[in-house]
Amino acid sequence: MKKGLSALVLGILLFSGACLMAAEEQKSPEEYDEDTYGPLAPIIWEKPVKSVIFEHKNHTQGAGLECDSCHDELFPMEAGASAEKEDFTMQTLYDGGYCGACHDGETAFASNTRCTTCHIGVRGHARLSGNAPAAEGHGAKE
Numbered sequence: 001m002k003k004g005l006s007a008l009v010l011g012i013l014l015f016s017g018a019c020l021m022a023a024e025e026q027k028s029p030e031e032y033d034e035d036t037y038g039p040l041a042p043i044i045w046e047k048p049v050k051s052v053i054f055e056h057k058n059h060t061q062g063a064g065l066e067c068d069s070c071h072d073e074l075f076p077m078e079a080g081a082s083a084e085k086e087d088f089t090m091q092t093l094y095d096g097g098y099c100g101a102c103h104d105g106e107t108a109f110a111s112n113t114r115c116t117t118c119h120i121g122v123r124g125h126a127r128l129s130g131n132a133p134a135a136e137g138h139g140a141k142e
């Protein structure tokens with residue numbers, strides 16, 4: 001009996017938590033101020049590999065970083081610019097360049113972990129650009 005009750009209470013708590021989170025997510029676009037936090041649209045690179053995502057929101061509004069912690073020493077204010085550079089690779093990140101200036105396991109999670117947090121893959125790219133992949137299960141590498 002008791003067990004059943006606490007499971008029910010836990011279930012309600014989890015459910016309301018999920019509702020709150022959903023509500024937060026829905027209202028944030030209106031409250032997001034691009035002048036304060038940078039462009040809302042995610043930046044997606046397709047070179048050298050498809051696709052890596054960067055969101056200002058997580059970094060400025062979320063992590064509290066100032067614009068000048070990235071601009072212009074690490075990145076120019078131009079979406080896609082870094083993908084034109086030959087050294088835009090994991091090795092440079094591991095050596096502390098680009099994202100690796102912070103994603104070193106101290107300031108932020110290390111670049112050699114959680115690959116899919118940055119790499120949204122081919123499917124993620126398709127989802128964001130509105131083209132659903134033709135079919136699942138063709139073994140597309142992400």
Ligand code: HEC
Pocket residue numbers: 034035036037038039043054056059060065066067068069070071075076077078079080081082083
């Ligand atoms: C954590 C790093 C980081 C921070 C902090 C940051 N940016 Fe950026 N920003 C980037 C990256 C990465 C790009 C894409 C550059 C590239 O592709 O080489 C970018 C691109 C831009 C662009 C160009 C967008 C476009 O569509 O061409 C603007 C404008 C910009 N940032 C404004 C800001 C402003 C304003 C702030 C502070 C409120 C800020 N950024 C803070 C990393 C950052």
Ligand code: HEC
Pocket residue numbers: 052053054055058059063065069070074098099100101102103107108109117118
């Ligand atoms: C100036 C420091 C800085 C730079 C440069 C930076 N980041 Fe971050 N990033 C952070 C911090 C701080 C967090 C939040 C703490 C954490 O998740 O470890 C974060 C979080 C993230 C997250 C997780 C967001 C989430 O919560 O889901 C992603 C993805 C990410 N960064 C991608 C990138 C990419 C890609 C680049 C390079 C284009 C980059 N970051 C450059 C500091 C930085």
Ligand code: HEC
Pocket residue numbers: 045046047048049050051052083088089090091093099103110111112113114115116117118119
């Ligand atoms: C902090 C964000 C971030 C994380 C974490 C990350 N990458 Fe990357 N990765 C990038 C960026 C940025 C690029 C360059 C842009 C592009 O290729 O679209 C890149 C490019 C690459 C490339 C092509 C260039 C090269 O170095 O050969 C490979 C392969 C790659 N990543 C594999 C991985 C693997 C495997 C992991 C996990 C062990 C990982 N990445 C984790 C951001 C990240």
